[in-house]
Amino acid sequence: MALTPNAPFQLGDLPEDMKILRKALRETLHDIPDAPADGSERRILNLACGRADETGVLADIFGGDNRLEIVGADIRAAEIEEARLRWKAPSHGDIYTRFHVEDGKRFLDAMSSNERFNLTFMRHQNFWNNPKLWARMFEGGLRQLGEDGLFVITSYFDVEHELACRKLETLGAVKVADHRNLDSRALADAPGKSVDRHIAVFRKPPSGTPGW
Numbered sequence: 001m002a003l004t005p006n007a008p009f010q011l012g013d014l015p016e017d018m019k020i021l022r023k024a025l026r027e028t029l030h031d032i033p034d035a036p037a038d039g040s041e042r043r044i045l046n047l048a049c050g051r052a053d054e055t056g057v058l059a060d061i062f063g064g065d066n067r068l069e070i071v072g073a074d075i076r077a078a079e080i081e082e083a084r085l086r087w088k089a090p091s092h093g094d095i096y097t098r099f100h101v102e103d104g105k106r107f108l109d110a111m112s113s114n115e116r117f118n119l120t121f122m123r124h125q126n127f128w129n130n131p132k133l134w135a136r137m138f139e140g141g142l143r144q145l146g147e148d149g150l151f152v153i154t155s156y157f158d159v160e161h162e163l164a165c166r167k168l169e170t171l172g173a174v175k176v177a178d179h180r181n182l183d184s185r186a187l188a189d190a191p192g193k194s195v196d197r198h199i200a201v202f203r204k205p206p207s208g209t210p211g212w
Contacts, residue, residue, distance in 0.1 A: 001063025001064060001065065001095060002056075003056045003059035003097075004056070005056060005086045006086055013195075018054065018056065018057050020183045020185070020195070020196065021054060022057045022061065023183070024181040024199055025152075025199065028199045029201065032177055034148055041066055042062060042063060042064050042118045043071070043116070043118055043119075044058050044070045044117060044120075044121060045071050045119065045120045046070060046071065046073075046122075047072075047108075047120065047122050047137055048073070048122060048123075048126070049072035049080075049099070050123075051082045051086070052072045052079075052080075052086075054121075055072070055083070055086075058070060062118065068095045068096070069096045070096070070097045071097075071100075073099070073100045073104055074101070075103050077101045080100065080101045084099050087099075104137045104140075105133060105137055108136075108143075109140070113143070117145055117146065118149050118150070119150050119152060120142070120145055120149070120151045121152050122137070122151075122152070122153045124155065124196070125154070125155060125164050127160060127163050127167060128159070128160040128163050131163075134164070138173075142171060142172075142205065147204070150203065151173060151201070151204065152200070152202075153168075155200075156195070156197055157193055157197065158192060161197070161200065164200075165200050171205070172206075172210075173203065174202060174203045174204075175202050176202065177199075178198070178199075178201075179200070180197070180198055181194075181197055184197045
């Protein structure tokens, strides 16, 4: 499902980064059946989304042919305002977007337990920086998934990716794909850092898992 931005990206590298992310996500999901499962409506939850640069990619990869709702949240007001302006969808279309200025944990805590998503997405998760906070966000994002939903993360660094995956598995999530994006763009601010360097995909804990 195509979603055209209302304004160009401000950073010159972003169009190519999105092209690479789209390709990497397709490769990661290639062998996962029903990713996500078909339905009359698809819903995507994008946590700590910042400017939500990847919104068009998510619509393309996960949108299917039916109605799509994309819900994003981030604590940074300026970034969310940019996301709202860029990705505001026509009211008569089949795509609906809404972006909230909200701490991710509080946003999840306030969400109805009956609200379900086909996909929870966390780009460049930052688990290593605050394990307790991000563990709560991982848990909340998993809880909002439908039974066939997917939880997808990307990471800048090798070690942070390993830590995040280990925590998700500790929470009961089942890893179904782990992809090293060899085309990811290296960043100069830290050794071994690159854009969407790793992508991992999880299913929510199976029914009957303690705590779920």
